Amino acid sequence: MSNAQLSQYPLQNQLHNKSTISANANLSSGAKTDDDSIALDFDYLAFEREAKVFLGDRIFSDYARRFAYGIDASCYRYIPKLVVWVKNEEEIARLYDLSQKYNIPLTFRASGTSLSGQACSDSVLVVANEFWKNIKIKFDDNADSSKAPTSIVCDCGVIGSDANAALKPYNRKIGPDPATINNALIGGIFSNNSSGMCCGVKQNSYQTIKSIRVILGDLRKTSKSSKNYGDDRGEKIKHNGNAIVLDTSDEARQGESLASFISAYPHIVKSLLDLREEILADKELCEMIKRKFAIKNTTGYALNALVDFSDIKDILNHIFIGAEGTLGFISRVEYECVQDYAHKACALLFYENLSLASEAVKILARNDSIVSAAEIMDYACLMSASSLDGMPSEISKVKSGNCAILVQLEEDCLEALEKNIATITSALSPIESLFGVKFSFDSAEQESWWKIRKALLPLSASSRPSGSTVITEDICFEIDSFAKGIQNTQELFAKHGYEGIIFGHALSGNVHFIITPLLKDKAEITRFGRFMEDLAKMVASLGGSTKAEHGTGRMVAPFVELEWGEKAYKINQKIKQIFDSRNLINPDVIITNDKNIHLKNLKPAAQGVLEDYLDACMECGFCEKICPSKHLTLTPRQRIALRREIKRLKSLKNKTNSQRRQYEELKKSYKYLGVQTCATCSMCATLCPLEIDTAKIALKLSPKWSKKYGGVSALLASSLSHNISLMTNLARHLTSLSNSLQELLTPQKMQNLTRKFYATIGTPILPITMPKPNEKKIRGQQWASKFLEDKCDNVEYASLASSGVSSEKLNGRLNGEVVYFTSCLNRIFAPKSNASSELESNITKIFDRPMQEVFESLCKKANFYLHYPQNIQHLCCGKAYKNHKEQSQNLAKNAYLALREASQNGRVPIVCDHSACSLELLKKIKEFEAQESANSDYLAPLRFYDLPAFVSECLLPHLEIVPLSQATKQNPPKVALYAPCGTRNLSVKSQKWEESIFSIAKACGADIIHDSQVKCCGFAGNKGFITPELNESALKYFGTNFLKSSNQSPLSHSDYIFDEAKMGFSSSSTCEIGLAQKSGFEWRHIIYLADICAK
Incomplete structure (x- = not known):
């Protein structure tokens, strides 16, 4: 985020500017533990001050984030004095200059999955991850893009598996295949000469490298004379300050090419070639190098580069492989495809x-x-x-x-x-x-x-x-x-x-x-x-x-x-x-x-201090790429490590002054870093081999803070949870008021105004894409009566109506029936009436209807009898009260009892229309059923569905679906899809909630676009209103495609993949608010698409 954006979020801004502990706390046994000022010759404050000029808010000096960002998968614990998130090569060059000016070391890091301590720093840690994601696939000059590519060019921040995904359509991949390929970045794979399961020494980086782009320090310092620097022999070398860009590719720009480098730095070339001659002159040494590199070997530098190659280009391409970031910054790598x-x-x-x-x-x-x-x-x-x-x-x-x-x-x-x-x-x-x-x-x-x-x-x-x-x-x-x-x-x-x-x-x-x-x-x-x-x-x-x-x-x-x-x-x-x-x-x-x-600096023993479900974490980092807050505050492993350190410090009986200060700052910072900006989506558990769910930390700590600091919140929760109808009506009126104010002031001005209120009194921030209030009055009996009227003749209808609604009496006339639990969120919100003007009026009418009417329409078309639970207006799954355990549990229990009655003890399937609420209800249903089973009160399990899963499994077989192009009577725009995190939860994996969203769109013949990288939008229920920076950060690159073909140059962020989409579909109304704000078009529940195409 920019400084301007940062200032909109006071909690984050306050945290960012804290620098109360500038110490490096060596925490292993025998290491210094009370060093709070660090008496060094280096002026880190001056370094930070100058670096802020070009880095802005991407330099971190507060102790909590220095500790967290210093974590990696190794057994070492080094705490950097400063952490930097670099954006481009110019920033690397300027950091080199500051490093040399203040004699301060730099350590370059990619994803932090390395295991030998090579990416740890107690000085300045330079992280190249977020902004280095471009991929370019290259083909032979005479071949078109349908043929197999010859090479792939990757920025250092590209995940190895993403490079392979780009090559998969061509049955190609990169050579290196480390076990961490789903998380490790190209910069680290190259710099460690990582191999893995299949590549051995035949297809590792050393064997498949084609070109590199590296930013080097001031090599002029190594020469006794500078008279030849940038002389008239060939191109002049391009300098960024004192740093040098060396690009060995065929597409190198003027001043960055190998020829420029050779011309400007003949002494470097000579030194390398002299080393080669020294090795070749020693037959025993030469043979040993060949023998040792015939097997896997990453001990020391790539000495084989000086034996295997005589051309300086080949030597430079290979000498940096396995150098672990000790010789320069690897900006870009070109691999041959295998x-x-x-x-x-x-x-x-x-x-x-x-x-x-x-x-x-x-x-x-x-x-x-x-x-x-x-x-x-x-x-x-x-x-x-x-x-x-x-x-x-x-x-x-x-x-x-x-x-x-x-x-x-x-x-x-x-x-x-x-x-x-x-x-x-x-x-x-x-x-x-x-x-x-x-x-x-x-x-x-x-x-x-x-x-x-x-x-x-x-x-x-x-x-x-x-x-x-x-x-x-x-x-x-x-x-x-x-x-x-x-x-x-x-x-x-x-x-x-x-x-x-x-x-x-x-x-x-x-x-x-x-x-x-x-x-x-x-x-x-x-x-x-x-x-x-x-x-x-x-x-x-x-x-x-x-x-x-x-x-x-x-x-x-x-x-x-x-x-x-x-x-x-x-x-x-x-x-x-x-x-x-x-x-x-x-x-x-x-x-x-x-x-x-x-x-030295081994990770400290923290015996018995951490919760059991977290203690198994070894900080491998497998979870990080999926976390919605990874570009904002912390990742799951960082949250766990920070909590482990807080608990360790707390457990110390005789704390030093430094440890006491560390403990207080970490504990204070953790509220925002660890809890408020955790989306509690549990996506981390889907990638963790141990299925560790870091969301449990926030879910455990949030109620404690709510109870301690939120007396008003607790009182409101207690009052409103006893009157859900009042709460939903109040929320509708507030939504209507917000719509009116947005029309009066414009949505952007209204959002800016609410940001100011949020900064002073903590009221919610109003999204630009605020939905309209849902005015539908849900009357289950009325809808059922209309359903019967449509299905029966007048005599039979009168008889059925007089005896009450009984779906059993319609046996033979129905394809099925369903209990519809419509969430309180969807009883409050309805989509805005601004469907694309390109669509037919009948489609616009469907888009403008409340969700309940759309599902009723689908059920009628499929000949399914739908009814709502009794007193639906008073029911809630309890998720809205997650910080108030007693109220949440009571609401969930009431909903469970109502659903058991409405479903006739599980005979009739149940659906919920908001995926997050569906997940919550499902968990609670299983919990209550387990309690009943333990008490020997066996009841048949409830048959529960998320709404898209029910439509896909139960309704689609009974619907006549026409292609979207036919339904819209035109060539329809491409359809954007997003499956919310609730559909991806491990607990519903077997029920295929996520897949059902796509199966509905495919059944409708939609031309689908979706972003496979974003697994959680970060709106997280109410957090989109009170911590909107989480949603903004999670969707920062939503729809961004970093893949380039060979005729696109230079590398830069690609076009927005949703440019051709005019409609988006999901299964969570709150997520859809954030998605609409990011994409610029409205998002609706996937059943709207189904109803458009169902005859």
Whole structure:
């Protein structure tokens, strides 16, 4: 948000300007804990002051956000002095200048999923994520865009899976495939030389890189003479301040090309080529480099770039791979595309022990030309995944010591794949497996197996003892040493008293393991240090890699020389010196003088302080990309980490002054950062392998604050919850008043005015797209009578009417019946009367009707009998009173009893017309039914539907649907769809609430546009009125497509994908307010579309 926007939200503005704690609190055992001023030679205040000029509100100095934004997936806890969200290359260049001016180090970070501490900082953390999302697909000059692309250009902030999604229509993908590909960003994948399950060393970044764009520091400082800088030989290099842009692509702009770089910095080129000659002159060193990079290796810099290539372009393209942001800022990467095979087959092979599995691995490795992956998992891994969906029945039969290998084969031709399966099955036959060799072609089954494998780290870490630290190691051996390496690792576990979990990419000889030590005192840290030293020596003795794919980071920086030897280590040091002579770019990563750096600033033990449902979180970051507040305040893992730290500080019996100040500031800041800007949508649980629902924090804390600070709120809640009819009538009148004022002042002026009121007295902010009041008087008996009149002759109707409405007497005349629970929100709001003028008048009339009339119309067309529960005007699901538990529970109970009666104890299905309320009702119904069952009062379960699901499953088969083009008598505009977060909740996944919205639109022949990235709009019921910045931030990029084709240049934000849409459909009236404000056109419930097309 801009500073102007920020000022509209006083709570956020106040928080942003706080800087009461400027300390770096080293929180691990033995680290400083009472350092509140940091006596350093660096002037961070001056740095911040100058940086604010061009960064505005994207530089953070308040302690709460410095702590939260400093979190990553590693075992380290560093708290930056400043955190910066960078927007473009110019800002990077200016930060370089400030770094050199004040001698302040910079650390570049992408998504924070790395595990070795390479993205941690106690100085200035520079985050390149939100604003770096452009993708460009390139084709051969002579090929059209229907052919297979040759390469893909990605900004550093593109998620790896998004790059693959862009390439999927062409059966292509990027080479690297780390387990974190759904979260890791291209900048991190490239800078760590991440590989993964299938790519091995054949299709990693090193093998598939085509060009890079990198922002370098002031390289002129490294030369004794500057007479050649920018001379007349060729192009002059383009500088942003003292920083340099180097673009090795064929499309490099003048002053940024490789030729410009060579001309301006011949000493850099010479230094690199001299290093190459030094290596080639030492045959033993040269052979060692080739041998060590024949397997996965991310220990140290890419020395193989100096052996494999003689052309300076190739050397520069490759030298930054795996450099972990220590040499420069990788702005953009161009990867060659690799084949994404159409046909895949997987087998889950179980073995008696790891020794037998290792023998199978050798066979698979000898056939690596037809085997794309072989993932080994020990007994502990299998147990951690055994309770999850999609696991085969064999897992329940495994015994201690057993293990499994997940094998994948892939081909473009099914016949070839089947032939390869026969070859592998035969080759494996000498190694006895527990349950045989069975390959599956079922993509859903394969996906479930791979989902478990990719989630093994957080799954395994979840079973750790409370307060322990998750240590993830990543070693690699030549295949012939693979079994020995695993055996030696297990012996080290026993020697140092650790219980480890082993898994990894067996086909590459790559072993991952997890240990969870309680690093609560110096003795424990010393024990861990001895283990790491023994591990490094063991791996080096077998010619392996102490880091295969997770990056050197801080974890093995002290052991780079041990693994590589003195001569190779000096080459590493020289590479660092060439590009960062002042050691200001990510210091202590890869190259360090501190031999104990891996033991410092470990995440502190916080034993027994955090709620059980949160304690399993290891801060992996899988949840972050889906969170609606990720660009505003915090993500789920940051909320959990901040709460963990608050609880840890609170638990300390003898707090220092610094700890006391930290505790007070974190607790105060958490109200806005952790609670008020949490949408409580639970979308984080859908991506978390452990299904941790961070929304529970806000749901738990909000009522406490409401009770403590909101006496008036509690009184109103108590009064209004006893008279829902009064509440809805009052809300209608206020909605009508707001409409009138908007007409008088204009919607924008009215919104600005209410923002001022909100800032002073806390009244709601009025959206520009405020709906109109719903004037419909719901009379269930009246509608039923009209229904009977339409279906019966006069005599029969009179008889039925006199005996009361009885749907059973219409048996044979009906296709079905339904109880309609219309939410209080939809009894208050109705769509505005401003449908597109391009539509026919009959369509406009449908759009202008209240939702209840539209659903009544659909039911009549489908010959379904509809009736409302008794006293519907007094019913509410209770969600509106979520901060007042007693009132919420009472309302939910009343609704449940009314629905049980109206549905004749579950005989008649029930629908609700607001997805968020549907979710709330469903949860409460299950809760009350469980209570009844426990009391032996068994009643048949209620049959409950969200409205789109009911229409899709029950009404559509009985409706005559005409295509939208026919219904509108013209070529209709494209239809925008959005499935609210309530339809995506894990608890309704099997009921396909989300899919039903799309199935209705498809049945209507609609040309659908939807944004697959936004999973929650952030309106969050009332938060759209009292915390509108959450909705604005969640929808900031709604409808933005960052994908470019080869003829679009330069890279920039693409066109708005909803430009051609004139109507939008969803299933939540509050969400539709925010969607309309963002998109510029009205949104309605999906049943409006169904009624348009139903004859």
